[in-house]
Amino acid sequence: MRPSRARAALGAALGASLALAACSSGQGEDGGGGDGQHDVAVILKTVSSPFWLQVAGGVERAGQETGANVTIQGATAETEVQEQIDLVRSAITQQVDALVVAPTQADQLQPILDQAVGQDIPVLLVDTDIEGWDGKVSFVGTDNHGVGVTAGEFILEQADPGQVAVIRGVPGNPSTDDRVDGVLETLEGSDFEVVADLAANSDRAEGRAVMADILTANPDVSVVFAANDDMALGALEAIKSAGLAMEDIMVIGVDGTSDAVSSMTAGELDASIAQNSFDMGRTVVEMTVQHLDGEQIEAQVDTGVTVVTPENAEEYGSQLEDQEADLS
16 A cells, blocks of 8 residues: 555544544543543644644554543644634533643643643643643653754755755744744754745645745745645645756655655655654553553653655655554
């Protein structure tokens, strides 16, 4: 199964499991499921992109392995902050045993998460931390600034000096902003000149539109860093549409999605700093169950990164398929 087909299979499997989870989440008089299981609500930024499908796959696997009653939800897009707030509010009303949240905007999500903590519902954060918030039990994710540093070092080692364009995610999103900051700090003082720094809301179509604008204003751009793979793939589409030679512009993304792997094996995308998203989802649910069982857990877990390039893309894609196999 090619990575793109694997992603489609995972999406179908998760769609079925989410429907099943929704049907099985009725609450007893004590607020729990009434069957001795832990009820864990996982609320992601969205479940409509490859990266979040991989996180959800890890969540689903951990639910199977721990026996927890896990529900997975997300907003229709990462920009829909109010949708995510409403999902958290609904989970609080249902009196779940624990909340796992990937906050879209920290300042807007924190008040509703404080309400959860005030009702003795432990909150664990995944992928995106809320710096300085002591209400969380733990944060499981990637050092996003470190991701940017890794990408910047890749550029310094693999690219010829030239003009660089960076494409951010949703404005104010700490994860994607930290990645861009890491790149900019790493390239500072080098022979690379950053000529564009624009946001594309972590969306592929917007990444294509932003990249088209960048090429119009800066036709000599030779390196593009996009803060997620969807935007990187959109940038590649714009480069191809402009009739430019793919080998003349290095494009680097973040996440290590199935679509990014397929692009690399096709000789297009140059690299993706993969966040090991499946492990991220699995780890946070495992830790949530451990906490609910009274075990001591770490306050922060870095799930690490893998630099995926055309040289190791096929091997990495096989790992993705293996992770997804039990859910397809």
